[in-house]
Amino acid sequence: MIELRDVTKRLGTRQILEGMTFAVPKGMNYVLMGPSGTGKSVTLRHVIGILKPDQGSVQVDGQEVPAMDREQLMALRRRMGYLFQNGALINWLSVEQNVALPLEEHSKLGKGEVRDRVHEVLRMVGLQQAAEQFPPSISGGMKLRAGLARALVTQPEYVLYDEPNAGLDPIISHQIHQLIAEVRDRLGVTGLLVTHSRACATECGDRIGIIEKGKIAIEGTVEEMIASDHPLAKAFLGGGSD
Ligand SMILES: Nc1ncnc2c1ncn2[C@@H]1O[C@H](COP(=O)(O)OP(=O)(O)OP(=O)(O)O)[C@@H](O)[C@H]1O
Ligand SMILES: [Mg+2]
Numbered sequence: 001m002i003e004l005r006d007v008t009k010r011l012g013t014r015q016i017l018e019g020m021t022f023a024v025p026k027g028m029n030y031v032l033m034g035p036s037g038t039g040k041s042v043t044l045r046h047v048i049g050i051l052k053p054d055q056g057s058v059q060v061d062g063q064e065v066p067a068m069d070r071e072q073l074m075a076l077r078r079r080m081g082y083l084f085q086n087g088a089l090i091n092w093l094s095v096e097q098n099v100a101l102p103l104e105e106h107s108k109l110g111k112g113e114v115r116d117r118v119h120e121v122l123r124m125v126g127l128q129q130a131a132e133q134f135p136p137s138i139s140g141g142m143k144l145r146a147g148l149a150r151a152l153v154t155q156p157e158y159v160l161y162d163e164p165n166a167g168l169d170p171i172i173s174h175q176i177h178q179l180i181a182e183v184r185d186r187l188g189v190t191g192l193l194v195t196h197s198r199a200c201a202t203e204c205g206d207r208i209g210i211i212e213k214g215k216i217a218i219e220g221t222v223e224e225m226i227a228s229d230h231p232l233a234k235a236f237l238g239g240g241s242d
Pocket of ligand 2: 041042
């Protein structure tokens with residue numbers, strides 16, 4: 001379980017988080033929504049310990065993340081995949097080499113084992129044919145799937161997804177959402193997702209929290225949030241939103 005309690009964070013002169021509280025139970029996808037600049041990515045960075053809260057608690061499985069030393073943080077990051085916006089691939093490495101990176105950094109597997117694992121996740125995301133290609137020559141949807149493969153290659157218990165469908169058309173987005181739901185259902189991965197997209201939130205989320213003024217202003221199951229009369233729920237999940 002990922003749990004934030006009363007987290008506050010000031011960056012520069014702005015109070016970004018102010019009482020951020022939510023919990024992601026094991027095996028669920030929790031979706032964070034909210035206007036741009038409200039601290040969604042900042043919140044994800046607290047969960048992997050890149051940022052420390054000014055006040056409040058950030059826990060993964062009962063362990064306080066800000067109190068971890070370097071080694072504990074490395075151990076945490078081995079258990080946690082991170083899907084960056086646009087996949088954040090390295091252009092001069094092939095898809096296969098990109099996906100292998102976390103294993104080369106975080107594991108002592110031999111070359112053959114690395115290859116097997118990489119091809120297994122590439123198969124899962126439907127990219128086995130593209131293993132030898134380089135990021136500049138593949139589409140946005142393929143980049144995102146390669147990013148997802150890289151996030152999954154260490155067999156993490158948790159995956160943090162930052163805007164997994166930004167810039168993708170509705171059909172490719174839908175495939176990505178299905179893949180994220182499958183990662184939860186088949187691999188038992190617990191997910192924390194950031195998105196602006198109603199389709200993403202409802203197709204692969206279990207619970208949705210919407211941020212306003214540095215904290216979760218309203219939260220509930222996907223069904224509760226769709227039915228809610230709260231103006232934020234209406235704005236992000238109502239019929240007119242995408
Ligand atoms: N390292 C930093 N130093 C100073 N300010 C920062 C830093 N990182 C983020 N911010 C500011 O914190 C605010 C929240 O940023 P964040 O990236 O979390 O927004 P977001 O909710 O993810 O927005 P978007 O939907 O546009 O991605 C922004 O105003 C941003 O400029
Ligand atoms: Mg962001």
